Amino acid sequence: MKRIILSFLAIAYSTFLLAQEEIILEGKELFGDLKARQIGPALMSGRIIDLEAHPTNNKIIYVGTAGGGVWKSNDGGSSFNPIFDEHAQSIGVVAVDPTDPDKTIWVGTGEIWTRNSVSIGDGLYKSTDGGVNWDKIGFDKSERISSIEINPNNGNEVYVGVLGALWSDSDERGVYKTIDGGKTWSKILYSDAKTGCTDLVMDPKDPNILYASMWEFRRTAWSFSSGGLNSALYKSTDAGKTWNKIHNGFPKGKLGRIGFALAPSNSNILYSVIESEENKDKGLYRSDDGGKNWKHLNNDFGLVVRPFYFSRIVVDPRNPDIVVKGGLFGSISRDGGKTFKGLGQMHPDIHDILFDINDSDRMYSGTDGGVYRSWNGGTTFEIVANLPVSQFYHISIDDKEPYNIYGGLQDNGSWYGPSSSPGGIEARDWNVLGFGDGFRVLKHPTKDIVYSEMQGAENVWRYDLVKKRTKTIQPLPVKGDPKLRFNWNAPMAISKHQPDRFYMGSQFLHKSEDMGNTWTKISPDLTTNDPTKQDQSKSGGLSVDNSGAENHTTIFTIAESPIDEKVIWVGTDDGNVQITKDGGKVWTNTVKNIPGLPANTWCYHIEASVHDKGTAYAVFEGHTYGDMNTYVYKTSDYGATWKSIVTPEIKGFARNIQEDYVQPDLLFLGTEFGLFITVDGGKHWNRFTNNMPAAAVHYIELSEKTNDLILGTHGRGIIIIDDISPLREINQKVLNENVHFFATKPTIISEETNFGGTSTEMEFVGPNPNRDAKIVYYLKKRHTFGKMTMDVYDKDGNHVIDLSPGKSKGINVVTWNYHIRQPKLAKGKSFSFGGFTSPRVEAGTYRVVMRKGKESYETQIELVNDPNSLLTDAERKQLHETTMKLYDMSEQLAYMVYKIDATVEKADQVMTISKKGNAAAKPVADKMNALKEKLVVTTGDNYVGTAEPQLREKLSDLYSKIASGFDVPSSSEIDNLSLLEGQYNDAKAEFEKIMGKEVSKMNKFMGEAQIDPLVFKSFESFIED
């Protein structure tokens, strides 16, 4: 017994010790002040799923996006704020509780327009404070929620339509009901594991009447199927207890997706848009008797096009005959659905329309390219310019300064834009690089040439950015070739070793050594070549949909080793991981060596290591089989063995991994729900959440020059984490220190100046990186009690400035814009604006001392001059000296004015004492006041009532002119300086003269009258004051 206790004790003790030693920080604890920068772009925006109005306040509008979360407008759709960043960003529906519309909002996640590239949701959420905080209500496995209906008389009675899993069977589908505000749910309508609810609508006049359309559907990676015998439209008149099909007048046979709407102004009028077996039966149906009978009205293209993408009907809330249908361009009928015309021009692919609650001429439209507003009933539309919900499939960067980011977007072409720009990164900074859907975009390593593509490599463009010339260069079949199979998102790659080399992957790996003019196949078919996954002409179900989006058994990722150009990796969408070590002569499929990976799991990315040519990372994802697990593997022996580096800390299936160039164990992983980082080669992963929404990260790049991590998200545009280098130093030793300063690169004192941007008020502008000097440190514990300060000293030990240190546990970043405080100016009646300029310090090494309680910690930072400077060292010295001379003169003048004011104050006091006192002091006051009037303005205001400038104003204007620029002082400035210096010296002499004469006399009188003498503060204490 004793022995058992002892061994138990030993285990407990050692666990205890281990727990003491190893510090594992979670998320924000580790990342501290490292913060993401969301730079958009918003000019082409991204796919919108659902629009929702507040029922009584037309200033409030909600937007549910495909991959960018929920956005709320408080100004009638002029601007939007994200309100759902911490949760799944793919949205199916947003609903406002009509009984508590200011506060209670429901969000069903998982988009419902089920294209090939859709993201997934993770359930139902509710906010009871207008969207500030959210509670997860459940439906974790629902994947897609299409509808939420709330009883207008009882906010606790809620119905939820679950579309459910797109890629697999699932029984979490159909219609659910709660009568306790979401605590408990009952499933009240269910067909089978393949059929989900697309539209659930409550009669606003009778909450017991419900309509539910059910849809049988399924996607695989290589096919789509819409329709079946289970697709149907149901009605319940008893609050969901019983349901009956209402198909009288509907087409016979299998049905596909059914879009349903009820006219809010007349509950008997219903519209359905139906996908059916026969083309002649498809399109719009109307019932005027609450669904007892239906009449087929219209099968125009706009009514039948791509039902899985466009089955949305919206009826004007005031007029039952005005009907809008989503579609490629969107259609509107003003005669009850008999005839339609197109909506006004906007981005194609219209998914939802919202009428203003008071004025039907005001309409909002949700498209593949953002939200649009119309003020004239849908005739013309304008885009909302501040919704950065762009959906990147892929990104890359170049090595320019600032570097550019290149990438392709869902239905929005290909683009490039800068990582920083004067005034912020604006719409005008982005340049278009292709048509159609955009995917991979790669910059030639040395030339001003960019490769871009559209879906299925239908066009691969080689674009000369300087000469503005385009050539299409996609590999073409040659004699003996089978049909080339390119993925929708076809892979391309460039080489670190040969700048003109360009790879593309079909089922074969194609290589060009002349930028795409000449192609050579350097592999056999590297896929499984499974013919059962290759017949896309029949894809779509009841409506054939052969867009190329389902092309399968193709190469998806290509990676040439940065160390050895003969080592090339290829991953395929049907799960092969192929390697050649001889430039393509012999290929080996290594997927059989990967433990725990289901067969045919899509190889999304292979990262060939920069540290070792036998090392690579492979990322797989099986979501197109309904497998939402994370698969990330590492090999160090060319694929002979693979090891999983996944832990339960990772959420969501992964698509991309980025290896750090310096610290081999620092890895960045992009998943369906955000960014995960490991500093120990995958033993522990941390989710990065600082200004980083839970958006799907499709591709990650790391800048070798700046150490910035750049994320291409599928729903929130480009997100950058500036300079991740502190993470390279994180290890157990550092984490056990109370304070650890991280090494920082020297800060360049940038001499570039600009006049800012041109964006208008409601346009999105992406923030620029902070280029200030940075003091970066780790705190083991958050500082809460007692003083914590940070002071900067120059090389001679002079105090330069005090900064506000960060107090967070984890990484803190304190910035300093390498300026000292502005000069203390003489007190005048109004501002001398030049005096608000702070002078820069000189380049050099500065000592930073952080004091925390009794402890003091030190580091150094370095400032260096701009390598692009137009100044010589001597000129820069002259600039600095002139600046500081004017700075000092301004402060000396301030001190003189202080002394004048103090003297006048005293004189005023003495004058009141007696006639004699008046005689002794009046000349002092008169002379001093007269002098002061020449030194500072004593009248006027800070705008157009400003007074004639005096010496203070002239000095500080010249000071500011010189201090804020990067030029050696010009001869005109020097001449002006000597003029002012003369005036200053004259004033000083005059002051001394008055002091020697009139003030002396007054002092004498004061001595006799036993009045306290005039005492001035020292210059130093005046400045400090």
Place this chain on the structure above:
Amino acid sequence: MKTKLTLIIVVLFMTGFTYAQTADEIVNNYFENTGGAEAWGNLKSMKIQAKVNQGGMEIPLEIVSMKDGRQYTKISLQGNSFMQGVFDGETLWNMNFQSMKAEKADAEATANQKLDANDFPYDLYNYKEKGYKLELVGEEKVEGTDTYKLKLTKEPISVDGAKVDKVSFYYFDKDNFIILMQEEEILSGPAKGNISQVVFSDYDEVDGLYFPFSMTQGIKDGQSQPIIIESIVANPVVDESLFAFPSGQ
């Protein structure tokens, strides 16, 4: 050996066990740990000398608040004082930086300010008597520290003609019940809908009460501005004339 064993078991036991706190207990603990509810109740006024640094420009501030709700912030620039957010109990006013003259705030802002007149020293103080609602809504990490998140609902305020709930979230350090952060939804103006944050640290004693000597104000996930507090005086001598709206200017 036995002592060591007992100790380990106690440690393991304690770390796996947390007390369920109520919102009221958390706030009471906070006031107790920062000087005691009675001492806070005896506080009549306070004056804060602080500075902010904007791009190298240092701006000194003097912030005075009184038990009866009167308050002002004095900004000093080039020897001139600019009174901002001045409230004399009836009138809320600011000095215009261009004309350098006092101007009254709009009626809504003034009415909303009046509602806060009973919130000295803090809105959490005597929250029940004031009819405010306080709830413990969860636990969250703030700057790497475990906190309780409390929601305080005050009287509704007026925003563009409509009544809107005035809600603040307070984050209390779980170890010592000190407030680490306050959050509010911005209810008006162009930033409406964003979340404002104030992060507190450097708590220190002034006449037996603990005040934060460092505050960083900003927008959640956006820019923030530290305020360096140089001194706090409890029950200072205050020039009462400063609160009144200057007439005849």
